[in-house]
Amino acid sequence: MFGTGLLKGLGITFKHLVDTYKDDIQSTPARYQGSDDRGKGLKVIDQPVDQEGLLTIQYPEERRLLPERFRYIPMLIWDTETDEERCTACGICAKVCPPQCIWITRATDEAGKPVTRPQDFFIDATICMSCNYCVEFCPFDAIKMDHDAELASFERFPHLVYDKGELTVPLDYYAALWPTQYAEEQERRAQEAAEARAKEEAKAARAAVKKEEEEAPAPEAKLSRAEELKQKAMERARQRREAQS
């Protein structure tokens, strides 16, 4: 019949409209329960899988809650437990990187002998394809995926070529972004460490039993240091974002 297609189409559009209001009313006071209001009009939205009606998220005021596994540009981990970087400049990440956008220089000691720390570590973010291989194959859990995706800048060079300083984040920052994976990893690392320790202990059976307890730094000092680093990393991310806008 003439015009049925039009009516049907309008009907669907109308249904969307009604669904949106229905959804709003049902979920008063907040449209998305379980979402995070960060103040200053910034909301992070966890859209449920049964969301009806309007699905649009009003970026940039509203943002999607990113799943833990979200991957963007890698970051280097500063281990706040041992207070040193985890990277040993082994170069595996540079080897597996498909577009070859990781550049590493190994540090040397005074005598000029190479040591297991990176002196320089660059990632060209314009080339990185966010493939996750560096993270997947790093044997030291030293490189992880950052969630910060708002990197736009006016110049590619040098703004988007990140050096070691820009890439490094404290362990807690990573732990907050990747809670599940972090927990699993800590368990594994603890186990590995225990195994390694057991081996060592078997080797030097009597000598080193008491040393360990002495070596552990005071927990409070550790915490405050971690907090400080975390604040720094967040401050840097904020500055970067503000510098863009």
Added chain:
Amino acid sequence: MSDIVAPSTTVAGPLDVAGTLALVQEALPDAKPVSAGPTDYLEVAPDQLIEALQVLRDQGGCDLLSSITCTDYLSYQGRARAKDGPRFEVVYHLYSTAQGGDCVVLHVPVDDGESLPTATPVYPGANLQEREVWDLYGLVFDGHPNLRRILLWEGFEGHPMRKDWHEAYYEEDQKPFRSRHPRADFARSEDKVPWGKNTRYPADWDPDDWQEPVTYVPVSQDPRSRNGAGDHLSTESVVVNLGPHHPSTHGVFRMIVRIEGETVIALEPDMGYLHRNHEKIGERNTWLMNMPFTDRLDYINSMSNNWGYALAVEKLMGLEVPERAEYLRVIMAELSRIVNHLWSIGFILNDLGALQTPALYAIEEREMILDLFESVSGARMMCNYLRFGGVHRDLPAGWAERARYVVHERLPRALDQLDDLLSGNEIVNTRGRGVGYLSAEQLISLSVTGPMIRAAGVPYDIRRCEPYGVYDRFDFDIPTLPHSDVYDRYYIRLLEARESVRIVQQALAGLPEGDILAGKGGYVFRPPEGEAYGRVEGPKGELGFYLVSDGKPNPYRYHIRAPSYINLNALAPMTVGYKVADAIVILGAIDIVLGEVDR
């Protein structure tokens, strides 16, 4: 709808590959059987190629010339080949759409400077692929109707897939590059190259004088005025460019059409604007590095691209995949098919002039599926989820429940809604029915695969006729429609999306526990010498990967049989005779994605 042909669930039985090869050998006693890893093929001299193809088509039942490509053996390091053989080998993969089963492979050795006959008289679908081989390898196909560059432009110097061709910022033949570790001095290649330019021109070629030759109308099409001698006024035909920047070309793609009034009398696709020589990059990469690059081919379906590549490499290495990983692969690939079909339905509507609103309704559910992809793999589109021998990660907590909600509640409802809104719609019917007709035989001879031939009544689906993964465990139909027009091409996608929903429902219900990755994983792979062709039923058609290994950590040859590219063979024959507005819809109904067309 009433006119669905009864869904066919069986095919005539797999093609007898050895028997078919024996047929060729009988006709051509000179043909030499060779075995390279998991593949057995026949080596045929160039002057016997046409005869061999004729035998295969007429007696062997191989009606689909799926893939033509070439390998340059200049720097081959393996032991299995004589060093002094001819430099190039052109490779033909043929299938039978009626019988299904594995492929028949022919190799034609040619030396530099020699030519070989074109296969277009036997298989018109060889057209675009032979042009590609000419463009990238510089091999001449005698008698080809339109042997011009296709992915590159006329002023390009050299043939880049030759092993001795190097680009301007050339660093090394194989990754990983030595400059990255342990002494890196970060520098842009642009700054290191003294002339600082990445273009070179052939010696006798000047970009300022050059004019694009107006050879737009291929020989096969008639450029002259059609109604000069009738009762009408005599009119002249004009050439019109649709694209490259045109919203209806789905990317940067150009259709050069000759029209008379509103009627298209000749059409020539022009592509390559997004060409990045993916295959050359692939031969520099290590085996594993190519996986995220495959994401970028058909960027709507990274999951099934991953699968095609993983399948070919697993064939080469003889890897078994754990059951749970197989199920996860099926789930991801079918979800991605649903995404693709929703997307293409939405955009066919866009091309019909129903701008954006239906398309947005069609892709609403896509968002939910992309959220699922993101939470399992970390990315919505560039998933990079599969690995050789399994998948990268297991499902996160709560994923299966969400996926179940999507495939049981949301998707069936959304597909029904689209069906209700669109299938009976007057505009969709008047603009779609009878437009862009091409018979099933023509389509197959043009090497078209995927939903396009199923909308012409051919129940050819690789998931059924050469099952890979665990597809043989699920209960699903291969829907076909009889009319082979734009409407059927729209509707077949809706039907296929419904079947995919069924498959995902079953796969989620039967998902076994267990490992997700066979072997040790790791990043260094050295498949044994040989070649393999792995193919999957991608949402756009047969997606094939042809790989040659010389036993080294980098693939020696990495070729992609891209369905959207090869399906474009049918664009001109399908469009000629229809109105220029129909050309847009006909292209839309082929469902191309330029990342894959141009590679």
